Amino acid sequence: MVEAVEGLKIPSVLKEAMIYSLQAGGKRIRPILLLAVIRTFNQDTRLGLNTASALEMIHTYSLIHDDLPSMDDDDLRRGKPTNHKMFGEAAAILAGDGLLTYSFQLIAEDSALTTDQKVKLIALLARCAGPEGMVGGQVADIEGENKRLTVQELENIHVHKTGKLLIFSVLAGGIISGASENELELLERFSYHIGLAFQIQDDILDIEGSEEMIGKPVGSDESKHKSTYPSLLSMKGAKEKLQFHLDEALTALTSMPVESGLLAEIARLIVSRNH
Amino acid sequence: MVEAVEGLKIPSVLKEAMIYSLQAGGKRIRPILLLAVIRTFNQDTRLGLNTASALEMIHTYSLIHDDLPSMDDDDLRRGKPTNHKMFGEAAAILAGDGLLTYSFQLIAEDSALTTDQKVKLIALLARCAGPEGMVGGQVADIEGENKRLTVQELENIHVHKTGKLLIFSVLAGGIISGASENELELLERFSYHIGLAFQIQDDILDIEGSEEMIGKPVGSDESKHKSTYPSLLSMKGAKEKLQFHLDEALTALTSMPVESGLLAEIARLIVSRNH
Numbered sequence: 001m002v003e004a005v006e007g008l009k010i011p012s013v014l015k016e017a018m019i020y021s022l023q024a025g026g027k028r029i030r031p032i033l034l035l036a037v038i039r040t041f042n043q044d045t046r047l048g049l050n051t052a053s054a055l056e057m058i059h060t061y062s063l064i065h066d067d068l069p070s071m072d073d074d075d076l077r078r079g080k081p082t083n084h085k086m087f088g089e090a091a092a093i094l095a096g097d098g099l100l101t102y103s104f105q106l107i108a109e110d111s112a113l114t115t116d117q118k119v120k121l122i123a124l125l126a127r128c129a130g131p132e133g134m135v136g137g138q139v140a141d142i143e144g145e146n147k148r149l150t151v152q153e154l155e156n157i158h159v160h161k162t163g164k165l166l167i168f169s170v171l172a173g174g175i176i177s178g179a180s181e182n183e184l185e186l187l188e189r190f191s192y193h194i195g196l197a198f199q200i201q202d203d204i205l206d207i208e209g210s211e212e213m214i215g216k217p218v219g220s221d222e223s224k225h226k227s228t229y230p231s232l233l234s235m236k237g238a239k240e241k242l243q244f245h246l247d248e249a250l251t252a253l254t255s256m257p258v259e260s261g262l263l264a265e266i267a268r269l270i271v272s273r274n275h
Numbered sequence: 276m277v278e279a280v281e282g283l284k285i286p287s288v289l290k291e292a293m294i295y296s297l298q299a300g301g302k303r304i305r306p307i308l309l310l311a312v313i314r315t316f317n318q319d320t321r322l323g324l325n326t327a328s329a330l331e332m333i334h335t336y337s338l339i340h341d342d343l344p345s346m347d348d349d350d351l352r353r354g355k356p357t358n359h360k361m362f363g364e365a366a367a368i369l370a371g372d373g374l375l376t377y378s379f380q381l382i383a384e385d386s387a388l389t390t391d392q393k394v395k396l397i398a399l400l401a402r403c404a405g406p407e408g409m410v411g412g413q414v415a416d417i418e419g420e421n422k423r424l425t426v427q428e429l430e431n432i433h434v435h436k437t438g439k440l441l442i443f444s445v446l447a448g449g450i451i452s453g454a455s456e457n458e459l460e461l462l463e464r465f466s467y468h469i470g471l472a473f474q475i476q477d478d479i480l481d482i483e484g485s486e487e488m489i490g491k492p493v494g495s496d497e498s499k500h501k502s503t504y505p506s507l508l509s510m511k512g513a514k515e516k517l518q519f520h521l522d523e524a525l526t527a528l529t530s531m532p533v534e535s536g537l538l539a540e541i542a543r544l545i546v547s548r549n550h
Contacts, residue, residue, distance in 0.1 A: 005406075008406050008407055009407060010406040010407055010411040010414075011411055011414040011415050011418065013414060013418065014406055014410070014411060014414040015406075018406070065368055065369075065372060068364075068365075068368065070363070070364035070365045070368065071365050071368070088345070089343075089345035090343075090345045090346050090417055091414065091417075093340055093343065093345065093346070093368065094340075094410055094413055094414050096372075097340060097371075097372075097375065097410050098405055098406035098410040098411070100372065100375060100376065101375065101401050101404050101405035101406070101410060102401065102405045102406055104379050104397055104400075104401045105397075105398060105401030105402055105405055108394050108397040108398035108401060109398050115390040115391050115393075115394045116390050118390075118394050118397075119383050119390045119393050119394060122379055122380075122383040122393075122397055123380060123383035123384050125379075126376050126377065126379045126380030126383060127380055129376050130373055130376030130377045130380055131280075131283050131285040131289055131290075131293070131373035131376070131377055132283055132284060132285055135289070135369055135372050135373040135376060136285040136286055136289060136373070138369055139285075139286040139288060139289040139366065139369050140286050142365055142366075143286065143288065
């Protein structure tokens with residue numbers, strides 16, 4: 001992923017800013033899910049490497065822009081200074097723009113994929129990351145600040161802001177593996193519930209986690225007056241909802257005609273993670 | 276173009292911000308070039324409508340981000356308040372992100388094109404708009420402020436910041452028309468010189484134009500201490516360079532096996548425009 005950016009002939013500050021955030025760590029849950037789906041269908045995971053990189057670049061660009069002063073105004077991300085704190089706002093905005101644009105290039109120029117797969121992946125990625133997906137979710141999230149949302153409104157924000165890209169992660173693995181329409185539907189159901197479980201666990205960790213583990217101050221949602229699952233449902237209600245979505249995700253897997261133990265393990269890992 | 280965005284199910288402020296800048300006028304030089312190339316090859320211009328919209332969306336996103344306080348900090352664009360002045364910085368950044376991402380979706384989901392054409396167009400668009408193209412050019416432009424650049428450095432900035440997307444406009448028309456490798460090379464040469472001519476005329480108008488015509492204060496480059504062709508070459512030298520690039524563009528056209536009078540007219544129009 002970083003090697004691809006290293007090889008670009010671009011201004012050095014742009015390259016440094018792009019690589020800085022790509023290297024900032026993170027759980028790499030999206031690439032892991034994509035590659036795990038390919039393994040589940042007994043295909044060569046190398047077929048998914050460029051799409052996995054593209055996915056992590058889109059995720060990284062969204063974090064860089066979300067952290068900007070005019071958005072969440074965060075100084076720290078994963079325990080390190082945010083991109084604009086290191087390189088200034090202009091370079092951070094452009095590093096995000098560059099990662100977003102380059103991610104489409106990576107897929108379009110991937111010699112391991114057929115043209116048909118590339119077009120499907122690009123159309124789906126743009127849908128999941130764009131105005132009807134992640135970008136729309138971020139706008140809704142900003143609009144929802146300092147308001148008490150209903151659970152449905154909160155869920156709608158998360159489905160778009162984080163859920164859609166997780167759905168892409170899983171479906172992309174299916175597209176690359178040549179999964180059937182029925183298998184893609186089950187994968188979509190699995191990933192929809194995993195996405196919500198992931199977000200609920202995020203909200204829980206914001207209260208119960210330690211700053212050292214999660215890389216940002218504990219209670220930062222509350223201090224920003226953001227609605228969260230625990231604030232709307234109580235901690236007990238949030239944990240029940242987490243379990244519900246995990247169960248639904250696992251149920252979708254049991255209907256799959258292939259052995260899906262790896263995906264079930266990853267689902268459980270996402271729910272039990274402490275950072 | 277606006278109809279496509281109208282139809283999206285997205286937060287209303289995002290939709291308004293995207294449409295506001297798409298409707299802000301502008302010369303539509305990129306879509307015009309794309310469609311003119313398709314006409315030149317005697318193909319149906321309707322084949323290029325979605326790609327032309329995608330192109331104008333990418334151009335519009337770049338203007339929204341360039342105008343931000345941390346970049347050029349412009350309050351006016353085409354005589355109207357800039358996007359962030361109307362909707363705030365966060366919405367402006369996200370409207371830009373949304374337009375950029377959606378432009379790839381428009382091409383990937385265009386039923387008028389073959390999958391092969393879509394992949395070629397998307398790869399080329401990402402190259403021309405991304406880190407190795409427009410985004411890299413914007414970074415270089417910011418880095419070049421308050422410095423006296425050489426003509427070569429200035430040209431390198433313009434080739435990336437504005438030239439690459441003009442090259443895409445012309446080559447996209449060729450790809451959609453099924454142009455040969457040789458024809459694509461001539462089109463690229465034509466568009467390279469048109470791009471530089473366009474930029475030199477921009478610099479000249481910034482000094483000789485009227486505020487009413489160009490939609491921004493006359494002399495704004497000078498007040499920002501930007502190197503321009505007239506500042507480096509004198510007004511006479513800049514005009515000679517403009518004529519040189521126009522001649523080179525027209526020479527490329529004469530080698531084309533198709534009747535290219537329309538493209539020659541557009542080239543002359545770009546050079547003689549007063550806004």
